[in-house]
Amino acid sequence: MKVEMLKAKLHRARITHADVNYEGSLGIDTELMEAVGLLRYEKILVSNVNNGDRLETYVIAEPFGSRRIVLNGAAARRGAVGDRVI
Numbered sequence: 001m002k003v004e005m006l007k008a009k010l011h012r013a014r015i016t017h018a019d020v021n022y023e024g025s026l027g028i029d030t031e032l033m034e035a036v037g038l039l040r041y042e043k044i045l046v047s048n049v050n051n052g053d054r055l056e057t058y059v060i061a062e063p064f065g066s067r068r069i070v071l072n073g074a075a076a077r078r079g080a081v082g083d084r085v086i
Contacts, residue, residue: 008036012049012084017070024073026057030064046075049084
């Protein structure tokens with residue numbers, strides 16, 4: 001039997017940027033990625049606390065210490081700057 005389990009969690013991170021013209025993904029500050037153990041291109045589930053939307057995408061690295069959480073591509077339409085995500 002295969003059981004999926006939560007590996008890492010960024011709880012209530014705030015969206016800092018959104019770029020609908022980018023190829024897609026969620027950009028996360030590399031410092032935060034390392035702190036919780038997320039890998040580049042790892043598949044993730046994102047839940048938007050503000051609007052209830054959920055989406056599946058992958059992680060790309062933002063500059064270390066930038067504190068950037070960026071919705072890219074089509075995902076940018078699923079939230080706004082300032083929204084909280086889990």
